[in-house]
Amino acid sequence: MSEGIDLSDLKRRMDGAINAFKSDVASLRTGxxxxxxxxxxxxxxxxxxxxxxxxxxxxxxxxxxxxxxxxxxxxxxxxxxxxxxxxxxxxxxxxxxxxxxxLPELNEERRKSLVKVAHDYSEKAKVAVRNVRRDGMDSLKKAEKDGDIGQDVSRSQSEKVQKMTDEMISDIDRLLAEKEKEIMQV
Known part of the structure; x- marks a missing residue:
């Protein structure tokens, strides 16, 4: 029996989603x-x-x-x-x-529309992170079904994948809140 799936690969893929999100929000102009x-x-x-x-x-x-x-x-x-x-x-x-x-002066309406765009970017990043989580969970289920890993290992790794996903989602939310504050600052 193996020890399950490669968590470092899942982390790398989730980090990729966050880096893409960071570059997307960096492209939103503030001043x-x-x-x-x-x-x-x-x-x-x-x-x-x-x-x-x-x-x-x-x-x-x-x-x-x-x-x-x-x-x-x-x-x-x-x-x-x-x-x-x-x-x-x-x-x-x-x-x-x-x-x-x-570049037009940022008025209140334009700032709000930029915030909406930032929210769209964050949602895209969250979906990407969740897709990575789904891939990891599917791999775990398949490995357990094939008899490669036991139920305990599968459950333990599922919890680790979920914890990693929750951390990534909260990072995205934190970055979004920072960008939103920066955009709305007059």
């Missing part, structure tokens, strides 16, 4: 312009969806402005459309092969 704001933007390019930074350079020429220099002239409209449809509340100004994106 100053940051090139990370455009990280979630995916552009329809050459028959597939690619991140914006794979078709253009993103710069921050001034505190309330982003600059996007598109490498391929034929991609300008696709990039413009992707930024407008990205749910970030940005309206690019097309200037040849470049886009200038003025």
């Amino acid at each position: 100053r312009a940051s090139a990370n704001v455009l990280d979630p933007v995916m552009v329809e390019a050459y028959g597939s969806r690619v991140p914006l930074n794979q078709v253009a350079n993103i710069t921050v020429p001034e505190a309330r402005m982003l600059g996007v220099s598109i490498w391929d002239k034929s991609m300008v409209n696709a990039v413009d459309r992707a930024i407008r449809e990205s749910n970030l509340g940005l309206n690019p100004i097309v200037d040849g092969q470049n886009l200038r994106i003025p």
Whole structure:
């Protein structure tokens, strides 16, 4: 009999979900312009969806402005459309092969919509963590059914997986609360 499933692998996968969540909320702007704001933007390019930074350079020429220099002239409209449809509340100004994106002042309504986006990101991360938990539990059930591990080992590891999941979910909630406070701060 083995000692069950690889808990360190489950932890690594759950950490991956949290790191993805951290990078998602880092892209939510709070006051100053940051090139990370455009990280979630995916552009329809050459028959597939690619991140914006794979078709253009993103710069921050001034505190309330982003600059996007598109490498391929034929991609300008696709990039413009992707930024407008990205749910970030940005309206690019097309200037040849470049886009200038003025960042609007954060009003109460915009702050609330950014908080909603942050909540969506947190829910996505929680679902990812729960999927990892489900995979671990399924592996345990299968190992127990196949006779690889006993009921006691299975129950013990199930409790460890659940404890790890609860810790990850509370980490996500804590990070979300911090970001929400940062966004709502005037």
